Structure formats: C-alpha cells, structure tokens
Amino acid sequence: MPLGVICNVLAVAAGGILGARMGNRLSPEFREKLNQVFGICSVGIGISSVMLMKNMPAVILALILGTVTGILIRLGNGISKGGRKLAGLFPGGSDNNSNGLLVTAIVLFCASGTGIYGSIVSGMSGDHSILIAKSILDLFTAMIFACSLGMAVSAIALPQLVIFLALFLCAKLLYPLTTPVMVDDFKACGGLIMIATGFRIAKMKDFPVADMIPAMILVWPLSWAWTYWIIPML
Numbered sequence: 001m002p003l004g005v006i007c008n009v010l011a012v013a014a015g016g017i018l019g020a021r022m023g024n025r026l027s028p029e030f031r032e033k034l035n036q037v038f039g040i041c042s043v044g045i046g047i048s049s050v051m052l053m054k055n056m057p058a059v060i061l062a063l064i065l066g067t068v069t070g071i072l073i074r075l076g077n078g079i080s081k082g083g084r085k086l087a088g089l090f091p092g093g094s095d096n097n098s099n100g101l102l103v104t105a106i107v108l109f110c111a112s113g114t115g116i117y118g119s120i121v122s123g124m125s126g127d128h129s130i131l132i133a134k135s136i137l138d139l140f141t142a143m144i145f146a147c148s149l150g151m152a153v154s155a156i157a158l159p160q161l162v163i164f165l166a167l168f169l170c171a172k173l174l175y176p177l178t179t180p181v182m183v184d185d186f187k188a189c190g191g192l193i194m195i196a197t198g199f200r201i202a203k204m205k206d207f208p209v210a211d212m213i214p215a216m217i218l219v220w221p222l223s224w225a226w227t228y229w230i231i232p233m234l
Contacts, residue, residue: 005131045130113216143157
C-alpha cells in the first residue's frame with residue numbers, strides 16, 4: 001500500500017487549506033526562519049541515506065554524469081516550463097505576480113529529488129519513512145505558500161498523487177531486478193540530492209537539483225557494473 005505517497009499528498013492538501021485560512025498572518029521573518037529549519041531537516045535525512053553507500057566511486061560518477069545529462073537536456077528548464085503550464089490551470093496561476101511562486105510550489109511538491117527518491121524507495125522496499133518525514137515538512141511548507149497563493153496550493157496535491165503513485169508502482173516492478181548493493185547505492189545517491197535540496201531550501205546554495213535527477217537512474221547500472229566488473233579486477 002502506498003502509505004507514504006498518501007500521507008504526503010494529504011499533507012500538501014491540508015497545509016494548503018490551513019495556509020489559505022491563515023492568510024498573511026505569518027510574518028516574512030517567521031517564514032524565512034522556518035525554511036531554514038526545513039533545509040537542515042532535509043540535510044539530516046540525506047546524511048542518513050548517504051551512510052548506506054557501498055560503492056562510492058559508482059555513486060559519485062552517477063551524480064556527476066547524471067547532472068551533466070540533466071544540464072545538457074535542460075531538464076530543470078523543462079520542469080519549470082511544465083510547472084508554468086500547470087500553474088495556468090489553477091486560480092490565480094495566470095497572474096504574473098503569483099505565477100513564479102506557484103511554479104516554485106508545483107516543482108517543489110511534484111518534482112523534487114526528495115519526493116521522487118522517497119516514492120521509489122517506498123515502492124521498492126516498503127520503507128515509507130522518507131515520504132512521511134517529507135510530509136511533515138510539506139505540511140508547513142504548503143501552509144507558507146498558501147498564505148500568499150490561497151487554495152491553489154491544495155490543488156497541487158492532485159498532480160503530485162499521479163506522479164508519486166506512478167513512481168511507486170514502477171519501483172515495485174523493478175525491485176526484483178535489483179540487488180541489495182544497488183538499492184543501498186541508489187539510496188546514497190538520493191541522499192546526496194536531498195542534501196543539495198536542503199541547502200537550496202535554506203537558501204545557502206542554489207544547487208541544480210532538478211538537473212541532478214538523472215543520477216538516480218544512472219546509479220543502478222553503474223553500481224551493478226562496479227560490483228561485478230570493476231571490483232573483481234582490483
């Protein structure tokens with residue numbers, strides 16, 4: 001059962017409703033400080049995943065090649081364009097003053113490295129802890145966005161459900177083809193992306209998180225090749 005996915009979707013919907021009712025009662029200073037806490041929480045989750053790493057060279061290579069691939073195919077820009085199109089479907093999404101903020105919310109909730117990584121881990125191993133932890137963060141993040149954007153934030157939960165559920169189901173089909181080492185290296189790669197996400201949320205460093213997403217695909221064959229081809233030659 002996709003418990004983590006359901007939990008995350010409900011958190012975004014609930015946070016959007018609560019934030020819309022609160023309006024602009026939260027001060028900019030309060031929002032900024034809360035975002036810093038969200039960032040360090042993401043870093044902490046990422047570190048716990050990185051500790052599972054088995055083949056460091058394979059994971060590092062996957063992260064570098066994946067990011068290069070993302071930049072070359074302009075994945076980050078593509079995700080942002082998709083977010084803008086989706087934003088136009090929501091109330092206020094065509095307003096230039098709120099469009100940029102709504103696009104940011106859509107990308108954060110639907111296409112973040114943490115969400116993609118958490119959905120795949122949940123589908124593969126039944127470990128919902130990453131998505132549940134993300135749900136706690138998303139509840140308050142959605143509240144902050146909804147203070148400015150209103151109920152449109154709650155509507156983001158619908159495309160989020162479709163995307164995360166698809167990743168969950170695909171991961172279940174792929175899991176029998178993997179090995180424990182490949183799974184641990186995948187988690188470590190996702191953990192590094194989560195650390196980058198945390199720094200970005202806290203506005204400490206603007207990492208190209210969306211462009212790093214292909215690394216979570218490349219890490220599978222690279223981990224397998226390192227285990228069965230490279231290590232025996234060393």
